[in-house]
Amino acid sequence: MSEDQKRVLEQQLWGIANLLRGKISADDYRDYILGFIFYKYLSEKQYLYANDLLEGEEVTDYAKVTDKETLQAIEEESLLKLGYFLKPTELFSVVAAKGNANTEVQSNYIIDDLKAVLNHIELSTMGTESEDDFNALFEDLDLNSTKIGRTPEARNTIIVQILNHLDQIDFKLKDIDSDVLGDAYEYLIAKFAAGAGKSAGEFYTPQQVSKILAQIVTTGKTKIKSVYDPTCGSGSLLLRVAKEVEVSEFYGQEQNRTTYNLARMNMILHDVHFREFDIKHEDTLEHPKHIDLRFEAVVANPPFSAHWKGDASPLFSTDERFSQYGKLAPKTKADYAFLLHMVHQLADNGIMATVVPHGVLFRGAAEGVIREYLIKELNYLDAVIGLPANIFYGTSIPTCIMVFKKCREKDDSILFIDASGDENFVKEGNQNVLRHQDVEKIIATYRNRTAIDKYSYVATLDELKENDYNLNIPRYVYTFEEEDSIDLNQVATELVSLATDLKANETTIADYCNQLNIKTPF
Structure with a gap:
């Protein structure tokens, strides 16, 4: 991926953060933006890895897998390789799609679903090598916080908005030679730090x-x-x-x-x-x-x-x-x-x-x-x-x-x-x-x-x-600049010349004052 393409991704992610300005405080929307980006990353990583495992099978799209034995096998391999597991119904794109659906048949309320997904990511690691690395990892994403909305409906609107915009961004995880998303994440952290004041030094x-x-x-x-x-x-x-x-x-x-x-x-x-x-x-x-x-x-x-x-x-x-x-x-x-x-x-x-x-x-x-x-x-x-x-x-x-x-x-x-x-x-x-x-x-x-x-x-x-x-x-390192030397004889000559000029000016001014019949100023 070129530097130009990387900058586009950075600007896309920062653009989502800007959508929340004025709605949520900077410290709060930092946690939500970075947390949801991370969830999308885990989801896409799971999807690509599962699809690799499904090569040669009857169903090769992980999002469409329903067979329990197949899912169990993918879960076991995922925990060894990725350290966590997401079901097909827990993929980011699936949750985001539900957020866009708002009909008489289906509500677009996704907060409860999202809490269950994030909780399951952590639970999937219990008793495995990666347990410490995922324990309470999403605890700062308080989806019930009034900081992002006074009512559940208001909170849901904000969260749907974030997920919808993120869902439209291609993280390009197939580009295995590129650390594009990681660099973009660092870019966001830096941007948040720039606006965080005294607390910025805590994290960047x-x-x-x-x-x-x-x-x-x-x-x-x-x-x-x-x-x-x-x-x-x-x-x-x-x-x-x-x-x-x-x-x-x-x-x-x-x-x-x-x-x-x-x-x-x-x-x-x-x-x-x-x-x-x-x-x-x-x-x-x-x-x-x-x-x-x-x-x-x-x-x-x-x-x-x-x-x-x-x-x-x-x-x-x-x-x-x-x-x-x-x-x-x-x-x-x-x-x-x-x-x-x-x-x-x-x-x-x-x-x-x-x-x-x-x-x-x-x-x-x-x-x-x-x-x-x-x-x-x-x-x-x-x-x-x-x-x-x-x-x-x-x-x-x-x-x-x-x-x-x-x-x-x-x-x-x-x-x-x-x-x-x-x-x-x-x-x-x-x-x-x-x-x-x-x-x-x-x-x-x-x-x-x-x-x-x-x-x-x-x-x-x-x-x-x-x-x-x-x-x-x-x-040890002398950075002082030496001042130019001063010729004192030249300075003395200039002072004498100035004194002579001053005396002549005083005489001229006195003559003008006499002609005007006013008192001289000296």
Whole structure:
């Protein structure tokens, strides 16, 4: 599929979202639009797979199959291959068609049917390998909510409208070489994030930042065994890594329940098999779900300076993730708690890249102690990359990327990149945006570890020691422009000339005043 065709699909899906503007709040219609797109995807996937199984049979169209033994056989195969099962009567097109029928014989009321279908998708996975991946997956699609209509009839009208428009869009799932629908889904998530204000950071990292993180952690590799994101949001960072190299396993954890559901949908929509991803719902710092695993690539965009229990809980002091550093991250700034958690999960041959606020680079007290230990005792810090301000939805603060590796040599240097200058981004509306060339420059500079005037610097560990392990980027990358030198003799000559001209003007004005018989102004 061409880029033009992909853009058409994106615009079609966004057009459906626009139909609901003014009728439902943005946060609410996001959940309904994305949820129904996911249902349509599952339905079409089931239909195509069942038709493949029916080749050579008397009935080759799954929508027309009624034989119980045939349906049971398709269900067994579907649960193994797809991880779920939909009956022919539960297909998206069938439910949408009922919504369009409004006659004396047949009502177009489909809410009850739709609830039963979504419930059955989850029930079909009970007791199977995919149970955790589909459990409560549709819980945010509250079809009885008054947010989408005060009466059942009003709600039904909105839902029928959405399904009808979606039913007219071809997802082109037969195009197995294309991740068109997954990309379109990401496009919608980005569009919703752009309008979500402060909450956007909970579920979406801008695409260009994701690309930088993904390319850093895949440096020198064509495939990796596992990638992990402890604050995975919608899963976009994990999926971005898979665009760079072949990934065998995806792991993530997300505290927000709605966003956790979105991440699982996003994985499945990108055709990641249920056996290849493990997304958990829980607070990562308090209840880490993958603590015994180590990952070849770790990427994250944790919440900036979030609150956590810290030293309020004695358990953290003996936690193997934090105990060796001598101090815990402050209760009001969990940045280093997330950093140390990720370092703990990083494999010896892995690379970790995470977005953090600039304060992480230079704040003192406990954070200073932890930072010094990471650099001086462990030598894990590999690079610091300053990003432009106002590139994240929901916050305008400047941020940076910190890169860590456990396999660094003893005398390895630390690379500093300052990509925050005006020449390194463009402004689009209220946001600053990294262009393709800006991303490429960052990646090339990181991989080649080159020093570029006013852009990057390769610092020795001794230099960091001299700066008391303060990582503030201007200490290493000098971006100040020298002002032109001033010739003081020339300035003095000009001042004398101006004084002479001023005296002549005063004499002329005094003469005019005398002629007019008025007082001079000086």
